[in-house]
Amino acid sequence: MDERQLRILRELGELGSVSAVAAALHVTPSAISQQLRLLQRSLPVPLTERAGRRVVLTEAGKALARAAVEVETALARARHSVDEFADQPDGNVSLAAFHSAATTFFPLLLRSFAGPGRPRLRLADEDVAQERFPVLTRDYDLVLAHRLDHGPPWPRTVTANTLLQEPLDVALPAGHPLAAKTVLTPQDVADQPWITVHDGFPLMSTVEAIAAVANRRLDIVHRVNEFTVVAELVAAGGGLALLPRWTTRKHPDVALRPLTAVHARRRIDVLHRPERTARRAVRTVLAELHRAATEIRTHDAQPPRPGTGPRSG
Known part of the structure; x- marks a missing residue:
């Protein structure tokens, strides 16, 4: 599980399809599918399921997508803290x-x-x-x-x-x-x-x-x-x-x-x-x-x- 995979899961929950996520992140649909498979291997419960021709999030997937928002927020804060530290003139x-x-x-x-x-x-x-x-x-x-x-x-x-x-x-x-x-x-x-x-x-x-x-x-x-x-x-x-x-x-x-x-x-x-x-x-x-x-x-x-x-x- 890494930041990129969590971002894809979050976007899938918001955009509703693999092709839409691929377009938003400027990659191919196959690359999105591969990252979802890698993420799934690290967890014991299904994160996605088929809904007709689309891939959608399960309840577990939705829970992880909500957590992904918190992870991205924490990482953004961490990066901002590092940037502030690096830019301190009196360090x-x-x-x-x-x-x-x-x-x-x-x-x-x-x-x-x-x-x-x-x-x-x-x-x-x-x-x-x-x-x-x-x-x-x-x-x-x-x-x-x-x-x-x-x-x-x-x-x-x-x-x-x-x-x-x-x-x-x-x-x-x-x-x-x-x-x-x-x-x-x-x-x-x-x-x-x-x-x-x-x-x-x-x-x-x-x-x-x-x-x-x-x-x-x-x-x-x-x-x-x-x-x-x-x-x-x-x-x-x-x-x-x-x-x-x-x-x-x-x-x-x-x-x-x-x-x-x-x-x-x-x-x-x-x-x-x-x-x-x-x-x-x-x-x-x-x-x-x-x-x-x-x-x-x-x-x-x-x-x-x-x-x-x-x-x-």
């Missing part, structure tokens, strides 16, 4: 982000959506390996994820839009001899101690590329994922590191220098399941993320210069 929107993206984007979003009639944000930090980001779309409306330009693409089960293509720079103490250079090569930095992310996180591929181009194994002394902690370790002389140019907070004792000869750039993407954007509030937050990304990119799109620390969005 709840859940958003997860890895740490540096959260540091940069979350404050911009909160300021943009302050006040009544705006989406109500539910924010969370999620620092996971790259392959885990798509899984988070089960629990959140939107997920900020990162991957390297040459890394594997996101699965087709999620929709992905790129917000930023962010350069990765070498971070070193402001007084380090290499800070006098405007650009660094893998050979310049390969003999230094290094602070890297844990295995399985995107930036590790760039660190490995530095070692490959320099043709030597890097001395990795610390493993830290949180970039604010990394900046503090670099400032204290704990080693060199890769830091994103736009989403790293400025540290007065850390300098960033561009790196040549390796592809040092990451994508910051927003992931979501396709059905999430049926809601107006989610679409509003998604549009604001793109606007914020443009602001971050245009505010500080130039490479760092000697004597300056990390730039932030």
